[in-house]
Amino acid sequence: MNADEPEDPQRQGLRERLETILxxxxxxxxxxxxxxxxxxxxxxxxxxxxxxxxxxxDLEFLAGARTELLRFSELGLRLLDLHQPRDAGGITSDAAHPILRCRSCMWRWPCPTFRAMSESFGREAAEGP
Ligand SMILES: [Zn+2]
Incomplete structure (x- = not known):
């Protein structure tokens, strides 16, 4: 991405909304x-x-917490459905471990989106950061 390009307003709005929740x-x-x-x-x-x-x-947080957590959960489940591995096909020397690619973004599995999700939610978070 070119740093001189103006930010997409929809992306900018989404970033601001997420930063506000954070x-x-x-x-x-x-x-x-x-x-x-x-x-x-x-x-x-x-x-x-x-x-x-x-x-x-605390009141500001509690007022929106349920709705926001539901949205985050739904987002996570949708991303998980989108980003899943599939056999990339082709000839490989290791038939037991075929090369897998993400069926959505086509990165080699595990793709960056799945890795980011796994780093955030892949472990049981007792208290979080
Ligand atoms: Zn992916």
Whole structure:
């Protein structure tokens, strides 16, 4: 890509939207440890009544978290469907390990998109970065 070319406005808008989600999420309080403690207090009806103080950053995060996480999950599943290996065909000296290419972007498998997804979501993230 030529650095002098103006950025595609649709791509620019998408980048800004994703950066906003990233910043909003980073500012919010992590509930990872608190959720661990609260899990032990769930009552027989399946609830745990809590009183808590939420900062404005936490409310900003919570307001959109469910929708955004659903979108991210759907995006991930769509990308996973798009980027999958297929036999590249042709003659290879190693019939047991044929050369595979991504059927969407045609990079050698695992393709950069799959590798990026795998680096982000491929492990069980207890708390994340
Ligand atoms: Zn691919």
């Amino acid at each position: 910043i909003t999420t980073e500012k919010a309080t992590s509930w990872h440890e608190e959720a661990g403690h609260l899990r032990a207090l769930v009552n027989h009806e399946g609830y745990v009544p809590i009183r808590t103080r939420l900062a404005i950053e």
